Amino acid sequence: MIDDIKDLSTIEKEKLLARRRFGAYFVKCIGGVLIATAAITLFAIFMISDFNGAFTPARATATSGRTVTTFLFMLLLMLGLYGFDTKNRHAVRDFWLTLIVFVLTFFIVITLSSEKITNNRYAMPIAILSLVVLQLLDVKSSVLSTAVLGIIVVISFHFSNRAADYNMARVISAVICNSVSPIIICFFYKKHFTRLKFLLLSLLVPLLAEPLVIMMTLASTTSIAANLLNNVLWFYGGNAIASLIFMAFVAIFEGIFNIADDFRLSELCNLSNPLLKRLASEAPGTFNHSLVVGTVAEACASAIGENPNMARCAAYYHDIGKLKAPLYFSENQSNYNPHDELIPEVSVSMITSHTLFGEILAKQSRLPSEIVDICRQHHGTAPVGYFYRKALTLKEDGDLAVDKYTYAGPKPQSKLAAIIMIADTVEAAIRSYMPDTREEYENRINMLVDEKIKLKQFDECPITLGDIAIIKKTVMESLASINHSRIDYDKKRRA
Numbered sequence: 001m002i003d004d005i006k007d008l009s010t011i012e013k014e015k016l017l018a019r020r021r022f023g024a025y026f027v028k029c030i031g032g033v034l035i036a037t038a039a040i041t042l043f044a045i046f047m048i049s050d051f052n053g054a055f056t057p058a059r060a061t062a063t064s065g066r067t068v069t070t071f072l073f074m075l076l077l078m079l080g081l082y083g084f085d086t087k088n089r090h091a092v093r094d095f096w097l098t099l100i101v102f103v104l105t106f107f108i109v110i111t112l113s114s115e116k117i118t119n120n121r122y123a124m125p126i127a128i129l130s131l132v133v134l135q136l137l138d139v140k141s142s143v144l145s146t147a148v149l150g151i152i153v154v155i156s157f158h159f160s161n162r163a164a165d166y167n168m169a170r171v172i173s174a175v176i177c178n179s180v181s182p183i184i185i186c187f188f189y190k191k192h193f194t195r196l197k198f199l200l201l202s203l204l205v206p207l208l209a210e211p212l213v214i215m216m217t218l219a220s221t222t223s224i225a226a227n228l229l230n231n232v233l234w235f236y237g238g239n240a241i242a243s244l245i246f247m248a249f250v251a252i253f254e255g256i257f258n259i260a261d262d263f264r265l266s267e268l269c270n271l272s273n274p275l276l277k278r279l280a281s282e283a284p285g286t287f288n289h290s291l292v293v294g295t296v297a298e299a300c301a302s303a304i305g306e307n308p309n310m311a312r313c314a315a316y317y318h319d320i321g322k323l324k325a326p327l328y329f330s331e332n333q334s335n336y337n338p339h340d341e342l343i344p345e346v347s348v349s350m351i352t353s354h355t356l357f358g359e360i361l362a363k364q365s366r367l368p369s370e371i372v373d374i375c376r377q378h379h380g381t382a383p384v385g386y387f388y389r390k391a392l393t394l395k396e397d398g399d400l401a402v403d404k405y406t407y408a409g410p411k412p413q414s415k416l417a418a419i420i421m422i423a424d425t426v427e428a429a430i431r432s433y434m435p436d437t438r439e440e441y442e443n444r445i446n447m448l449v450d451e452k453i454k455l456k457q458f459d460e461c462p463i464t465l466g467d468i469a470i471i472k473k474t475v476m477e478s479l480a481s482i483n484h485s486r487i488d489y490d491k492k493r494r495a
C-alpha cells in the first residue's frame, strides 16, 4: 500500500488515502445498513401492519418500496455520519454504535406507540437514540440520527397496509414533537454534565415542549377532549422512559464500544480505580507526578478548546507503564538507585520501555483508545538526555549516535498527546529543580518546550504555534500556583 503511493505529491497522497479510508468504511458498514433495513422493515410490518397481507403479490410493490426507501435513509445516515468527520479513525465503531442504538430505539418506539401497548402515537421515546448518541458521540450525529429515525417512523406508519387505521396527521405531529424535544436538549447540552444534570435536563425539556404537543393535538384531531390529556401524558411518559433507558444504554454501550464519554472519564479519574490504587501503592512518586500533570494538562486542554476531562484522565494513566519496574524511575527512589549498577544502554532500555508496557497495560485494562495512544506517545522520539550524556562520558572518542538512547515513538498524534508531553516534561523538570522567580519559571518552560519543537516532536499532530504559546502560559500559571511557597506563620509571629 505504501509502495504505490510514495511517488505521489502530498495532495495526491491525501486524496488517495481519503478514498481508501472511505472505501474501507463503506465495506465495513454497508452490511449493517442492509441488516438494519431488513430488521426495521420486518419489525414494522409485524407490529403495525397485517404481516401475511404484506407479502401477497398485491402488496409486493408497496413492501419493496418501503424497504428501498428505508434502505436509502439508512444509507444517508451512514454517509452523513462519515461526512461529519472524514478523518475520524473511529468512524466504523461510531457507525455501528449509532446503528445498534437506532434499531433498538426504533423497536421501542414502534412497540410503545402501537395499539398493543399504549395505542398513543405520542408515546414515542425517540429521545433514547438522540441522548445516547449525544452523550457517546456528538451533537451533529445526534441530530442527524434523530431526523432519520423520525422519517423512518413516519414511513413505517405511512406504508403500512393498515395505514387507514392510523391518523397520519397525528403520527407526523407526534414524530415532530418527539424529535424536537431531544434536539432542543442538544442545544442546551454542555460537555462535562454529570449524570444527574443530564437526567434533569432530559426530564425538564419535554415538560417545556408540552405546549407544542397541545398545539399539534389541536391541529391534528377533531376529538380534542378525548386526545389532549392522553397525548400530553404519553408524550411526557415516553420521554421519561427514554431518560431511564438512556442511562442504561450509555452504561452498556460505553463499555462495549470502549468509548471515553465524560461519565466514563470521571469514573476512570476516581482515585479508587484499581489501576490508580496500584500506582499509588507501588509507585507513589509516579502517582503524585501524574496527579500534578493531570491538573496542568486539564488547564491546558481547557485553554485551547480540547476536552479537559480527557486530558486529566490521560495524565493520570500516562505513566502506568512504570508499574513494571517502579524503582528504575527517579521519582520512586529514596536511597537506592539501581541505575548505579547498570550500563547506560540497559538503563535507557529500562526507562524507554515504560511507554510500550504502558500501552500494553492500558489495552489489557480496556482503557479508552485515546489514553492507550497517549501512554505510547507521550515521550515521542525524544532522547533520554541524562543517560545519553552518561554514555558519552564513558566513550573515549566522545562520538555517539543518539538513536539508541531515544524513545521508540511514535510522536504525539493528537493535541492532547502534545499537551501531556509538555505538562509531563515541565512537571518533571520543575520537580528536580524548582525555580525561585517567575522569570526563571518562564525561561525554563520556554527552554523545555522549545527543545521539543527543535526535536520535531509536534510535527505529526495538528497543534499550532498559537496553541503552544497558550499552553506555555497556562503551564506557567498552573505550576506556579501548585508550587507557590507557603507563608511562614512562625516567622511572622517571631518578627
Ligand SMILES: [Fe+2]
Binding pocket: 318, 319, 354, 378, 379
Ligand atoms: Fe512517561
Ligand SMILES: [Fe+2]
Binding pocket: 289, 318, 319, 424
Ligand atoms: Fe510522566
